Structure formats: C-alpha cells, structure tokens
Amino acid sequence: MEFNPNNTFMYVVVALVIAFVLLQSVVFFIKAWRRGKELGMDMKALKKTVGSSALFTVAPAIAILLGVIALSNALGFPLPWLRLSVIGSLTYEATAAAAAATAVGASLSQRITDPKIFSAIAWVMALGIIPGLLLVPLLGKKIEKGISSIKSKDSKWGQIFLSGLFLGMISAFLGLVFARVQEGLAGWIPVFVMLASAVLMMTCGLIRKAFNAKWIEDYALPISLLGGMALSIPITTLVQSMIG
Template sequence: MEDYLKSANSGTVWALCAITVVIGFIQALLYMRMAKKTAAKIQLPGEIPNKAFRIGLISAIGPAMGVFIVMVGLMAAIGGPMAWLRLSIIGAAPTELTAATYGAQASGVDLGGAGYTLTAMAVSWFAMALNGAGWLVVTGLFTPGLEKLRNKMSGGDTRWLAVLSGACSLGIFGYLNVNEIYKGWGNALALIAGALSMVILVKFVVPKFPKLMEYTLGLAMIIGMFFAVLYDLAVA
C-alpha cells in the first residue's frame, strides 16, 4: 500500500492535477467577472448581485463540509492529488467515492484494502474519470438546445416557466432525498431535521430577523448534519 500511495502523492501527480484545478478556478473567476459586467449592463442594483453572492457562499458551507470529509477518506485510498482534483471540479462526493469503489471492485479488491495495488488504484482513477467524462459530453452537446426546449415547452409564458422549473427542482431534490432515507435512520433524521428547521426559520425567525433569510439554507443544512451526528453518537 505504501508503494502505490508514494506514486499517488508524488510531485508529478500534484503538478498535473493542479493544472486542471487552476483552470477550474480561472473559469470561476471569469464567470464572476462576466456576471458583474452583465449586472452593470442591465443596470441591476449593486446590492442584488452582492446579496446573491452571499447567499451562494453561505449555502455552499454545508455541501462543502460533506465533500471535505469524503475527500479526507479518498486521500487515504487514492492519494491526495487525485482526491483534490476530482472533488474540486466535480464536487459530487458520493459519486466520486462510488466510482473509486467500483474501480477497486473491478480489480477484485476493496478500496484501500488488502491487495489494493498501484494497478487497482489506476482502475479507480479511470472509473472516476470515465464517470465524469459522461457528464461533460452530455453537457457540451445538449446544453445549448435545452434552453430552446424549455422555452418551447413554456410557450413563452414566464409564469408557466417558473412553475416548470420549480417542479423539476422539487422532483430532482425529492429523488435525492428518498435515496438518502433508504441509507438509514441517521440520513433520514438529517433530512427531517433540515426540512423542519427550514420551515421554522422561514415562517417564524425570518419575519423577525429578515437579514437571516439568505442564511437559512446553510443553517438548515448544518442543523440537519448536527442531528445526524447526534444519532450516530447515540447508537454507536
């Protein structure tokens, strides 16, 4: 195990992975600059983009904590550079962990377990890359046409378009939540606690403290994770 981790954490791998991470960072900066220019072009009040940025930043805390925890586990199995790379550009921690696990199983071993050699790690890396490549191909080929399809389905009615987008979001997140419930009581408790705390915050706390509205999603995520941790400690 020490031999393959030595290769996985070599300076060459760090340098190669850094290239992709830096490109992703530059893309984020360019997107932020483009959004700022567009806001100025349409004469959008400055406080609105700033508020949107704060909301996104706070809301990302919960998911980022989960990604960080998985990244630490992946670092012990596939090396720091690749874990850093995959979770920096994809960010779907469960998906990356599953892909790495499937790669190990295809080699006839457990991820990071006995017999997990340099070859097995390479298969895990390939499985993760192949999984991510599918998303990139679909996004690159079909994203330009999705906007036309959405407008055609809405018939130009902005209200119907809002309903359609909202229904799609509810369906996606509902599907994800159901999958989490199936994983055990700890996940279910996190979901219930997060949902209830979101309702309480929006209905009772925000009317008294309106400035908390932009932090409600992040707070609900943290509360959900807190109750999940309490459950794990109680049953341990």
C-alpha cells in the same frame, strides 16, 4: 521508476488542472457580475447571493474533504483531491474507484503501489464521468431553446413546468431520506434530521415575519443546514441510547 501516488509529480499535475477550473469559475463570476451591472440589477442582491452561497458551501465542502480523506488511504491525496474538486461527486468517485480496483484485481482497502493499477483506476474515474462534459456543450443550447419555446407559448405554464422539475428532484432526495427506515429506529435518524432542519427553516420564516428581519431570509438555508447537521449529533446519541 518508484511509484508513489503522493509524489510531487502527481501534486503538480493535479494542481494545474485545479488551477484551470478555479480560473474558469473566476472568469464566469466576472462575466455574470458585469452582466448583472449592465442589466441594472440591484448590486446588493448580487452581493447577498455571493455571501449566502459562500456560507452555504462551507459544510458540504467539508463533507467533500472527508471524501478525499477516505479515498486517500488507497489512492494518496492528489488523485482524490482532483476528482472531488473537479466534476464528480462523493457517491460517484468512491463507487468508480472501487469498481475499477475490483476489475483489475486490486482492492481499495490498502495503498495502491502498482502504477498500472493506479492508472487503470484513474482512467475509469475519468472516463466514467464524460457524458456531462460532452453533452452540455453539445445539447445545452437545444435544451434551452426547448424550455424557452415552452415559455413563449405560455409563460405561466413555463414557470410551473420548471417548478415541477425542481419538485421532482427535491422529492427524489426527500424519498431517499426514508431509505433506511426498515432498519428500525436507527434508520429513522435521517428522517428526524430532515424534520429538525425543516423546523429550523420554518422558524427562520417566522422570525423574519415577527421581527421584519429580512437578513435572516438570506441566510436561512445555511442556518438550517448547519443547524440540522449540528442537531443530528444529539439526535443520534438519543436514538442510540433508546436502542440501548
């Protein structure tokens, strides 16, 4: 049978899986919403969470879409669409696909036309990401118990412990921003963008205090993210003109 990574068969298979995961999100959404109601939580806070999460997601989701486009040259649309909508992340999928292609003697620089090579790549991408899917159901409860036992012994320390966990993650990704500094001025662009976005976040905080504009607080992260991304364009142009 003629192999085409963009054929209807591929689209149908992929759409089924994506629909399944979408359904899971809806089920969990409803479950959490009902629970919030049961607990007598402020419904306005729940609605704000939904609104600001949706707005915040737009820009990263478009970046993920770009990843689909990048991989589609070699793999067609359905497989990258699946891989980037469900589990995985940009860095993982691109690396896994490239590694698998190399291992079977192919390259992602051109369209994969051999179904055997294509399925080898699909297997590696699927198998390479299994730990999270296996370990959350197997260990999730134990990890939670560990955290709640820390909390029940000393609730203040429990909170500090979790803050330490967040800050560890944030530090690692902020450190990453400096990874290209050795390349000279152009390598500073991510640092400048990070600072621009940080300044926007502080400005949101100041506006909230000065005008008592509580609404801005809820949208401060999407505003700073989009603003930082937008400012990266003039920052890049400026730095490039300075390098000449």
